[in-house]
Amino acid sequence: MEEKKRFIAIEAVLRTVDDPELPTVSVFDLGMIHEVVITGNHVAIQMVPTFIGCPALDFIERDVKQAVEAMDWVESCSVAFTFEEKWSTDNITDVAKERLKKHGISPPPENYQPGEEWTVDCPFCGSDYTSMENVFGPTACRSILYCIACKNPFEAMKPVVEYVYE
Numbered sequence: 001m002e003e004k005k006r007f008i009a010i011e012a013v014l015r016t017v018d019d020p021e022l023p024t025v026s027v028f029d030l031g032m033i034h035e036v037v038i039t040g041n042h043v044a045i046q047m048v049p050t051f052i053g054c055p056a057l058d059f060i061e062r063d064v065k066q067a068v069e070a071m072d073w074v075e076s077c078s079v080a081f082t083f084e085e086k087w088s089t090d091n092i093t094d095v096a097k098e099r100l101k102k103h104g105i106s107p108p109p110e111n112y113q114p115g116e117e118w119t120v121d122c123p124f125c126g127s128d129y130t131s132m133e134n135v136f137g138p139t140a141c142r143s144i145l146y147c148i149a150c151k152n153p154f155e156a157m158k159p160v161v162e163y164v165y166e
Helices: 003-014 057-069 094-102
Strands: 022-026 033-039 042-047 076-081 130-134 142-147 153-157
Touching: 003 033, 003 042, 003 057, 022 094, 042 057, 057 076
Parallel strands: 042 076
Antiparallel strands: 033 042, 130 142, 142 153
């Protein structure tokens, strides 16, 4: 199998590995894959965690390794997390944003600037008439909001972007 086809196959497999805390949202579509290096029949994957203290990193590492090693031509796979690269919610694909909404989780706001107050549209009715109920949600990467229009509480991904000092 030529190298380009191997990379395409790896990407396809990584799109099937869901984040344990966000069912149907893959680690690929969350933008966690930083680098894939193929050397012979070994695959080395470098990932960027969404949060340094994410409790799911061991599970993600295990699931990625198992999925890649299940491929016929792969003999081994290593997975490492880098903390030198910074994850951003800008890395989340449109596919992941739509899947988050189906689970009642709003994707992070677009074009967020650090330090700005933020809000998101309700994933249930689409209204922008929402309020922040608690910045602390069930995981470090989510907050609890409330839709004033449809009266539903919901979760939203917190915006995480790299701030560039000028």
